[in-house]
Amino acid sequence: METQDNFCGTKSMAKVSLKRGNSCKTLDLESIHNPDVCADILEYDPGQCVYSHFSPPCTSFSVASIGRHWTGGKGAYIPKSDTAILGLKILNRVAELIAKHKYKYWTVENPRCVFRKLFPDILRKHGITDFRIVTVTYCQYGYKIMKPTDFITNIPGWKGKKCSNGSSCHESAPRGSKTGTQGLKNAKLRGKIPSALFHEIFDYIELAEKKSDN
Ligand SMILES: C[S@@+](CC[C@H](N)C(=O)[O-])C[C@H]1O[C@@H](n2cnc3c(N)ncnc32)[C@H](O)[C@@H]1O
Numbered sequence: 001m002e003t004q005d006n007f008c009g010t011k012s013m014a015k016v017s018l019k020r021g022n023s024c025k026t027l028d029l030e031s032i033h034n035p036d037v038c039a040d041i042l043e044y045d046p047g048q049c050v051y052s053h054f055s056p057p058c059t060s061f062s063v064a065s066i067g068r069h070w071t072g073g074k075g076a077y078i079p080k081s082d083t084a085i086l087g088l089k090i091l092n093r094v095a096e097l098i099a100k101h102k103y104k105y106w107t108v109e110n111p112r113c114v115f116r117k118l119f120p121d122i123l124r125k126h127g128i129t130d131f132r133i134v135t136v137t138y139c140q141y142g143y144k145i146m147k148p149t150d151f152i153t154n155i156p157g158w159k160g161k162k163c164s165n166g167s168s169c170h171e172s173a174p175r176g177s178k179t180g181t182q183g184l185k186n187a188k189l190r191g192k193i194p195s196a197l198f199h200e201i202f203d204y205i206e207l208a209e210k211k212s213d214n
Contacts, residue, residue: 016198139170141194146170
């Protein structure tokens with residue numbers, strides 16, 4: 001199966017995809033990640049494939065930075081920084097690519113916060129209505145941290161696994177402490193996604209493929 005890991009960073013998705021016998025094209029702006037294509041997705045079209053994954057940067061979408069990047073009162077999310085304007089531009093580009101290529105399966109991931117408020121309307125604006133928000137917590141996939149994360153996706157049947165605040169499956173991480181996602185040393189590590197999570201996603205894709213063969 002042809003797959004793509006867009007905004008690949010440490011290639012969390014690509015590593016699992018290749019392990020499962022697929023081909024995977026990786027794309028990132030930064031050459032330090034050694035992607036197959038080193039380009040700005042605003043100017044480069046990764047093209048067609050069966051399953052395309054997107055991990056757009058969350059710089060302006062996290063809880064900690066809402067006040068710095070957004071204005072307009074509760075739920076308005078009017079961008080007030082260049083970073084927020086760029087964040088919106090990138091989300092629009094991702095929706096444009098999904099609408100153009102009609103990937104059979106796609107996932108777009110971001111930490112649970114502003115992304116889930118903005119991206120559904122952006123998708124609808126591009127005529128995409130067949131999608132769900134699947135929230136997962138990384139502790140359910142072998143990580144010590146909870147990191148609630150939203151995947152917006154069209155993968156049939158996939159519900160993901162999540163726990164709740166205060167559960168003992170993850171280390172406690174009050175705001176400002178050195179644990180949880182905020183305790184991870186650099187942005188590179190903070191962007192990593194558990195391989196068990198992508199294995200679960202591929203299980204559902206393979207199941208859907210089997211059903212469409214019959
Ligand atoms: C949240 S990280 C992705 C982490 C990745 N999922 C992983 O497994 O490590 C976002 C990535 O998007 C890349 N990026 C940011 N802006 C981009 C752009 N305009 N085009 C392509 N890649 C971009 C960054 O270099 C960064 O590696």
